[in-house]
Amino acid sequence: MTEQQTIDIARLPVMGEAAQQSYPTATLYVVATPIGNVTDITLRALHLLALADVVACEDTRKTGALLQRFGLSKQTIAAHQHNEREVADKIVERLQGGQRVALVSDAGTPGVSDPGARIVDAVRAAGLNVVPLPGPSAAITALSASGLVNDRFHFVGFLPAKPKQRESALALLARETSTLVIYEAPHRIVECVEGLVATFEPARQVVFARELSKMFEEIHRCALNEALAWVKADQHRERGEFVVLVEGAAAELDAEAAEAERILQILLAECSVKQAANLTAQITGRKKNALYDRALEIKGSEG
């Protein structure tokens, strides 16, 4: 075992580097903040927040409390879902006056299932500078610990709350081959899992990333047909914050089906329906009857 090391953060030479960087005035800084553990804030975020003339935030009390944890006291302005457009104009005015404005949300990265996009849009439209400060995001944090091996993911965010709309949204995702990343409010986690079970194959892997970076963090991976039992096994599970990841649809099946279709179409131009179906079955190993039905469909659509 290697010797355990400790770090005196305040004495790290790198601390000074955050201060040496350039933080132009008349700029909107989009600042990611912790999703649970307050010490996940970045050095650059801290430095910028200290430098900012004003902090635009979803909830002025929450952000005020966060700033206080770092010994900062700043003017804050409310920038939430219901006033984003109007506050965007005020932020543009401040930027035109040469201020540095920090934009944060309650947790994580602004503009990702959070307010922020409209403000950034207005600032860009006014020809002003926008600088993002990267940091925590629940989606990326969950993906990093999921062990789901797939280079691509599809960010779904929150599913619609109404059952019919949720059902339609999930149906549209059924053949998506990327890992699905879903955000869910604690009081809807059971309905969410019921929807997943009704839509996707039972063997698909699902990962629950609950209370990330907090005291009761839990990351659980199981087959979809075991998911509901897991959520219901402990009543605390219906209280925490969740990212739910769902393994994408099997890509090889889609690729194989596309290849069989291509072969069938080539052979149909030269042979009878029966011969084309038989030969495609021999070449691809797929079911003769299904190929025969498909060949009839193709012939039928040709008139």
Ligand code: SAM
């Ligand atoms: N902007 C944030 C981000 O960058 O991830 C997302 C904000 S969104 C309003 C809140 C949702 O993010 C929660 O309902 C949950 O799905 C997810 N989330 C936020 N913090 C989380 C945490 N600590 N653990 C698990 N999920 C979390």
